[in-house]
Amino acid sequence: MSEGDKPVVLTRHAQTVQRERGIDLTWIMRTVEAPEWQENDRQWKGARRLFRSIPEFGGRVLRVVVMEEAAERRILTAFFDRRAGKR
Template structure:
């Protein structure tokens, strides 16, 4: 799977919008994570996990799981990943 780009269409699944509302995660944070991730993990199931640390959120790591289909990126789920707490950020972008 190629790197996500800002020119691809971004679509949010119902699950993603529900958990964003429930967890009070703003769409702006999701977009920041996708455009400038600290980590990118490609999974065997074909999804890509873009992860970014937000210092202004207590050093919490936001994980955005996306699935690509043509020119469309689908946000599958979004959550602050407690497993990464205490880890330092290393920018993965260009």
């Protein structure tokens, strides 16, 4: 199963912050499917930080933290990262 074939699942935390922060689910999916850049997450071992600027939100950079599992891509959190700059 390739990465693109894996279902994307939002944790309860990710669902809550997505709703509370007004992050459109399509922006999260766009970031997961086609990040502009990525890096290893320093907090969660094995997780990746995916970044993408969102034109519909003033070009701000969305960070989505993803844990790749054997059968799914699990979204741990998502937020607009004020400190993110293209690496």
